[in-house]
Structures are given as C-alpha cells and as structure tokens.
Amino acid sequence: MADEPPDGPLVEIEDLVLRFGDKTVLDGVNLQVQRGERLVVMGQSGSGKSTLLRLILGILRPTSGRVRFAGHDVTQLARRDLNRMRSRIGMVYQYSALISSLNVRDNLALPLEELTDTPTAEIDKMVSERLEAVGMSGSESKLPAELSGGMRKRIGLARALMLKPELILYDEPSAGLDPVISSVVDSLIIETSQANDASGIIVTHEMESAFRIATRMAMLYEGRIILDDVPDAFRHSENPIVAQFVSGSTAGPIQ
Amino acid sequence: MSVFAHLYGELDTTLDKNNFGQGGLVIGPAGQALRGFLQTVSSLVWMLIDMVAEMIDHMRRGRLPFRRQIFFQQTDRAGLGSVPLVCMVTFFLGLTMALLTGYQLRTFGTERLVPGLITIAFWRELGPLMTSVVIAARIGASYTAELGTMTVSEEVEAIEAMGIGPLRFLVGPRLIALVLLMPCLVVMANLAALLGTFLICQLSFNMNLNVFIDLVKEALILKDVVQGTGKSVLFALLIALIACYRGLTVKGGAAGVGTATTSSVVTSITTVIGFDTFINMQQVGVF
Numbered sequence: 001m002a003d004e005p006p007d008g009p010l011v012e013i014e015d016l017v018l019r020f021g022d023k024t025v026l027d028g029v030n031l032q033v034q035r036g037e038r039l040v041v042m043g044q045s046g047s048g049k050s051t052l053l054r055l056i057l058g059i060l061r062p063t064s065g066r067v068r069f070a071g072h073d074v075t076q077l078a079r080r081d082l083n084r085m086r087s088r089i090g091m092v093y094q095y096s097a098l099i100s101s102l103n104v105r106d107n108l109a110l111p112l113e114e115l116t117d118t119p120t121a122e123i124d125k126m127v128s129e130r131l132e133a134v135g136m137s138g139s140e141s142k143l144p145a146e147l148s149g150g151m152r153k154r155i156g157l158a159r160a161l162m163l164k165p166e167l168i169l170y171d172e173p174s175a176g177l178d179p180v181i182s183s184v185v186d187s188l189i190i191e192t193s194q195a196n197d198a199s200g201i202i203v204t205h206e207m208e209s210a211f212r213i214a215t216r217m218a219m220l221y222e223g224r225i226i227l228d229d230v231p232d233a234f235r236h237s238e239n240p241i242v243a244q245f246v247s248g249s250t251a252g253p254i255q
Numbered sequence: 256m257s258v259f260a261h262l263y264g265e266l267d268t269t270l271d272k273n274n275f276g277q278g279g280l281v282i283g284p285a286g287q288a289l290r291g292f293l294q295t296v297s298s299l300v301w302m303l304i305d306m307v308a309e310m311i312d313h314m315r316r317g318r319l320p321f322r323r324q325i326f327f328q329q330t331d332r333a334g335l336g337s338v339p340l341v342c343m344v345t346f347f348l349g350l351t352m353a354l355l356t357g358y359q360l361r362t363f364g365t366e367r368l369v370p371g372l373i374t375i376a377f378w379r380e381l382g383p384l385m386t387s388v389v390i391a392a393r394i395g396a397s398y399t400a401e402l403g404t405m406t407v408s409e410e411v412e413a414i415e416a417m418g419i420g421p422l423r424f425l426v427g428p429r430l431i432a433l434v435l436l437m438p439c440l441v442v443m444a445n446l447a448a449l450l451g452t453f454l455i456c457q458l459s460f461n462m463n464l465n466v467f468i469d470l471v472k473e474a475l476i477l478k479d480v481v482q483g484t485g486k487s488v489l490f491a492l493l494i495a496l497i498a499c500y501r502g503l504t505v506k507g508g509a510a511g512v513g514t515a516t517t518s519s520v521v522t523s524i525t526t527v528i529g530f531d532t533f534i535n536m537q538q539v540g541v542f
Contacts, residue, residue, distance in 0.1 A: 057416050079305060080312050086418035097413035100405075114419045163417075 008071060010035050010167055010199050011056060016065035018051060025051055027223030028065070033167070038193055038200040040210045040231075042245065043220035044254065049203040050094070052220070053169045056201070057089060058082045070166070087115050090160030090198070094172040096152035098144040104131070104155055105140035111162050130158040133195075134188055150181035154188065161192055168193065170202040174209045186212045207246055211235070219245065221254075259302075259411070259421075259503035299496050302422065302503075306430070309423035326428040333394045333429075334436035341389050341440050342447035348385060349373055349448030353455035366460045370467050371474030373452040379479040382445040383487040384531055386437065387494060391523035395498035398429055399519035402502025403512035411503060421503070430495040437491035438484040445483075486534055493530065494523045 011033040018026040025048040033039050043049045054060045055067055058074045067074040069085060077085060098107050108127045112118045118126070131137050134154040144152055153173065160168055173189060174182035186209050193200045204210050210217065211231050218228040219242055227234065227242050237243055244252030310320035357369045402425060405411045414421045449471060456462040462470075501519035505511045 054412075059412060059415060080308065083309075083418040083420055086416055089416075091413070091416040093409055093413060095409060097409035099410050099413070100408065110414075111417045111419065114424065115417075 009033060009068075010037075010070060011201070012066075012068040013052075013056075014066045014068075016052075016055065016067065017063045018048070018055065018060065019063045024223055026055075026062070029220070029223070029225055031218060031225060031228065033199055033201060035166075035199055036197065038190070038202060038213055038215045040202045040204060040214035040217045041220055042205055042207075042210055042217060044245075045205065047220045048223060049205075049220055050171050053091070053171055053201065053203060056169065057086060057091060087111070087163050088166050090163065090165035090168040092153070092156045092160045092168065092170045092173055094175055096144070096149075096156035098152060098155060098159070100144050102143075103140065104136070104142050104144070104147075107144070107155065108159050108162055111159070115163065126162065130161055131155075133161070133192065134158045135184070150177050150185070153177065153185055157185070157188055157192065161196060164196055165198055168198050168200045170200060170204075172204055172206075173202060174204065174206050182206070182209060183212070189213050205245075207248065259406075259500075295500075298504075299500055302426070302500055303496060306422035306426050309420040310427055313420070313423055321423055321427040321431075325424075326432060329428050329432035330436055332397075333390070333433045334439060337390060337393055337436075337440055338443055340393060341386050341444045344389055345377070345382065345385055345444040345448040346451040348381065348451070349377065350451030350455055352376065352448075353452040354459065357455060357460055361460070366456075367462070367466075367470060369456055369460070370449075370452060370462075370470040373448065374471045374474040375479060377445045377448045378475060378483045380483070380531075380535070382441045382448065383483050383490060384527070386441045386444045386487060387490040387527045388524055390433070390437065390440070390491070391494045391498075391527065392520050394433060395494045395523045396516050396520050398495065398498035399502040399505075399516045400512055402426075402499055403505035403515050406503055406505045407508055407512060426495075426499045426503075429499060430492070433491045433495045434488055437487045441484050441487040482538070486531065489530065490527045493526050497523045497526060 009032040011031070013029055013031040016026050016029040017024070029052065031039070031041075041049050041052060051060060055062055056069065056074065058067075058077060062075060065075075069089070072081075072085060074082070074085065098104075099110065102110065105124075105127050108130060109123045112123045112126065127140065128137070131139060134157055136151060136154050136158065139147070139151070139155070144155070147155065157173075168189075170189060174185050177185060189200065189202065190213060192198070200213075202210070202213055204213075211234075214231045216229070217231055217234050218225050219234070220226075221241055227237060227239055234242060234246055237246070240253050244254050314320055353369050353373055356372055357366050360366045360368055402411065405425070411421050411425070414424055453462075453464070453467050456467055457464070498519045501515045501522070505515045507514070
C-alpha cells in the first residue's frame, strides 16, 4: 500500500451507493470518523447499518462512491492489500462469529498465528491478558458452543483486539443481551477503545447503549445519513424522524 | 449475501427477457442459463487464482501456505477415510463385471480375456471415474456442508475480515489434500477391482493366481496407468473447487446448506463425467 497521510480522518465515506438489483440499500452516504472517536450509527432494522460496516472492510463492493481508510481507497485496493488493511481493523459480530471448531484460546490466537511472527509463549500471554480485560479469564479451553451469548460477545471483542487495531467495528454489540450484560459490554467497548487508543464505529438501534458509548452519532434513514452530530443534538433534535427513533414512539413518520 | 457470493458475482435475476427484445421470452431463459453457467465457470477459475495468489503471498512471508494440522486432518479424512468405501465399491463392481463378461465370453471359450478386459477398463476409465463419484458424494458433500455452515454462521466472513484469507486458510488445504490423494485412491480402487475379478476368475473359471497375474500384466500398459491416474488429479481439482465454491456461496440458512450440498454433488459428478467424455473423445481422435 502507498504511504499514508499522517493527518485527516481515519475513515472517510463519500457518496456511497449500494444497490442489490432493484433495491437501493445505501443512497449517497457521507460520513467521517476521526481518530479516537466512537461513532454510533443508528437506524431501523434493515436500513443498511451492518452493510455499511462490510463496505468499510471491503467485504462488499459499493455500486458507486468511495470508502477511505487511513487515506487508502478501500474500493480500489487489490485483494492482497485489502487483507493487509483488514488486519488494522477489528470487527465484533452480532452473533460473535467465533470459529466453532476452535476453542477460545485458538480463536483469539488465530489472527496472531496467521498474520504475525509472534512466538507462541507471547501469544498465550496476550490471550490471557485480553481474556482478563473482558472478564473471561480461564476460559481458554472452552469451545464457543459451551459459552452463553454474552460470553461469546466478550470473546468476540477480545479477538477483535488481538492485533491492536486502529479501528474497531461493532455490529449490534448489545443485541439480545440482558440489561446488565449489555451495560458490561458497553463499558468494555469504552474501556477497550480508550486503552488501545482505537476508534470505533458502533452499529446499534438500542438507544440506551448508543448514548452510553457514543462520542458522536449518525442516523441512517432510507439509505441516507439524516443527522450526524454529538449525542446531545440527538437528544434534543427537532427532526421528526430522529425524535421518533430516539423516543421509540409509534406515532411519527417512521412506520 | 455471503462474502464470496458478492466477491465472485451473483446472477442478477432482473436481467432477463427485457434485455433480449422481442424474442425475450424464448432467448431470455436460455441466455440467462448460459450466463449463469459462464459466470460459475469464471468464478471457479477466479477462486483458484485468488487461492494460489493468497498462498504465494503467505509463502513469501516465509510461512507455510496453510496450517499443517488442517492439511493432515483433510488428508486423513479425504484419503485414509475414503479407502474402505472406494475399495468396496470397485471390488463389487470388478466382481460383477468379471462375472457378467466372463459368462458371455465363456460361450466362445475366451474367458481368459476377462482379467485383461477388466484391467484395461479400470485403469483407463472406471477406476478414476468411480473413485471420483464416491469422493464427490463423500468428501465433496462434506466440504460444501462444512464451509456452507461456516458461511451461514459468518465464520468465513470473520476470517475474511481479519485479513487471514479464507481461500488460503480453508480451501487450500482441502483442495491440495484431495488432489494429492486422489491418484492413491484410484490405485487402491483398481487393485480392489482386480481382487474382485480374481475371485470370480478363480471360483468360476478355475484360473490360478499366476495365470491371472500374467494376463493382467499382459494387458496393463504404462500409458493407461499414467492417463488414468493423471486424469484423476483433474477430477479431484474439479470436485474440490466445485464443493468449496458451493459452500462459500451458500445463501438462505440451513435450507441453503442442504440445497448447496445436493447441488455440489450433482454438479461435481456431471462435470467429472463431462470432462471424462471429452478426454476420451480427444484420445480416440474425435477432435
């Protein structure tokens, strides 16, 4: 990959359009994520929030528009460069996406073993440290099937942190969790992003979580960003769509 | 949509009769089927190229192309694990062929031709073909089901998102294990068929082992051995590629995995038979 500009936003999305056949999922999205920022992207189910994360990772190719990560145009990168770029981004999946045939230790060690020359003893030490950070010490030998949803989510977060990424993408991190575990996961997101100096893009439609985590928020509606501002602006927004979404009311333009 | 369904292009179902003008109703479905076929072929080729590129890139960093442990697991599963079934199928096939041809040839007093006939049939044709059919059903199906389940549960996408490269990590060891072990399986299959043939020759036609071996050696030529085992390498490559491709492009949850597995077996078997026919026609000089 070419040299990177030292300054500028970490992620820059310009006029991003994605269509599947006749269906327009994203219709001209513009967004920026600065270094150290935690951007929460909100929107209804099926509004294209998770799709946006996959476009940032280069897993999906947009119909038009650009996605830049640290100055590199993700949409133009060759597969080899794309893989190198991806090792600088961590992704936490809604259903954790742990490799079911590998135990917790091997799941966490996988990116290090495959992409770095880190000695095994050091990998084991890092695995223990990351597990301790997410409150899962001693679970190295367990298989994903032996863990609860909350535990799997924490392991997924620990795995995303293994390569010390500059950006962590979270796909519905608190979906399906009870309120206590949800708060624990939210706190972990804040702590880990501060401790690792990593930026974050968090996709959620759970408002309580969103306000807890965000340093900035954006709302996706009908394929476009209709508001991109600090959390307070969302709390007091007069935009009827944003206001309805934040309050969770059934009366309003969102049907 | 799965990572690879998107990466290698999906058949756009909106492109149908409208794009074929007046004759759209007739040409549309045929054109779409042809387009789908060509798209699948090009996807398979690109998948192979991308896999090799990922493996070379990894080796340039002074590493093995894939995990040794996964490779040996796959060789054990595809190779050693398939020996009993492959041998059983060809043993009984050899036995039946010897029985049926032997009784016909006996009418003319030429049952001594049976060992040579079966030897040529298996080493040149039936060994690679029957082994491929068994492997497509046993190993191809398991590759598709396994990778399909991983695709549905986003495990493949997670591997892709980490920058590890699922083609190198998941497809590489499976494909190379099968390609390396297929010729060995074919040799085992042919030997099992000859064993079945010998049993019939001895029990029904009173042929002793030394005579049987002499007749087999007379019929067996190096060219048949090389061509037979050689084409099994191509069949293994086709089966592994189709099975992995179907697994990585699964859509629609558990039902999708089932459909993809069936499709993988059917496509692999028909493709192998198609290629085999083409190779045979080329060998006898039709082209």
